[in-house]
Amino acid sequence: MTPLLEIDDLVVDYVSADRTVRALDSAALTVSAGETIGIVGESGSGKSTLGAAIGGLLPGAARVVSGSVRVDGADVTTLRPKQLRALRREQLGFVFQEPIGSLDPTMRVGKQVELALRGWGTRADVLAHLERVKLTDPERVARCYPHQLSGGMAQRVAIAMAMAGRPEILVADEPTAALDSQVRDDVLDVIFALAAESGTTILWLSHDLPAVAKRCSRVVVMYGGGVVESGAASAVLAEPRHPYTKALVRAVPAAVADGERLTSIPGQPPVLTGSAPGCVFAPRCPDVLASCTEQRPPLVSAAGRDVLCHLAEQTVEAGR
Structure with missing residues (x-):
């Protein structure tokens, strides 16, 4: 069966007058219908660029250097504008960070x-969709302009609009980042409940690892413009195998006992200008090998887990 979404060796650069920055470096991801996937990683890891590429929403400064993005078999990178608009309208939904914007x-x-x-839709249909996202007074909300709504209300309206066409894929890019902590869980509840009702696949771009573990069937960890680990969310976040995933999990405040210090990740995320010669995490990795700086790591697949790491390759070979 053809996957609903296939991203294959996608390379995307942002080009300005004075320099080129590589945002995605051979990013790869395969998604089946009905999955709920959390895409996690530090700011600058490539999450938002990946999400935008799915809908052909990359900004003007972006260049797709190579690779493909296929939604239901259609390569988004080669579609004409009319075809792209039809794809967004009929198969994709988006919820962004800033609801009012x-x-x-x-x-x-x-x-x-x-x-x-x-x-x-009739007036009754409009009100029904506003009710679906748990807005208590849909009549009043329907009469409002966006600036008259709170952030939480505006985000619920954005969700109602995104789900109105029953999309096959919903890309939710940090949908609760601009909201008060008290309403974040409510908004996420609405997103996941509506997706389950419609059979919609969710790609949730997030920094919130505990929430991803709770709500998503699979987690995809990105670093330096690529996917470094993926697998069942509960397994990956409980027993991470890639050094970067391990570092992310150690840095989660909820995982630290009272009185203990958070373990931060030393160094800074990379700013790539081209393809990384070796492992992009090598400068920050506590377990770096000589081969890590010279050779790009292989993708090691075992027991439902994909890990892009020389250490994972050694572990698999040692177990043979």
Whole structure:
């Protein structure tokens, strides 16, 4: 069966007048229908670029150097503008970090939801979609302009619009980052409940590892523009195998006992100008080998886990 989403060796550069920055360096990901996937990693790891590439939403400064992004078999990187608009309208949904910024400030909320229903929805349909996202007074919300809503309410409206077309894939890019902690769980509850109801696949871009472990079936760990580890969320975050994943887990505040210090990751995330010659995590890795700086690590697949690491290769070979 053809995967719903296939990202194969995707390389994306951001090009300016004075330099080129490599945002994705041979990123690869395969997603089946109905999965709930958490994509985690530090800022600058490539999460948002990967999410934007799925919908052909890369900014003008971005260049797809090589690789492909296939949604239901169609390569997003080669689609014409009309085909791309149809793909976004019929198969994809997006929820972004800043809820107010994702809505049209000149249009009432009800009209925006109606447009998301492709103009086919009645007033009752609009109100029903606002009710689905747990807005207590949908009539009033429908009459409002976005600036009249709180951040949590605006994000619920954005979710209602994203889910109105029952998308096959929902890309949620840090959807609760701008919200008060008290409403974050409520908003996530709405996203995952609606996705389960519609059979929608979720790609949730997040920094919140405990929440990803709780809500997602699979976790994908990104670093330096590539996927360094992936597998069942509960297994990967409980027993990480890649040194970077281990460092991320140790840095989670919830994992530290009272009185203990957080273990930060030394150094800084890389700013690549081209393809990394070896392992991109090598300068920060406490277990670095001589081969790590010279050779790109292989993808090691074992027991439902994919790990991009020379150490993982040695472990597998030792067990043979």
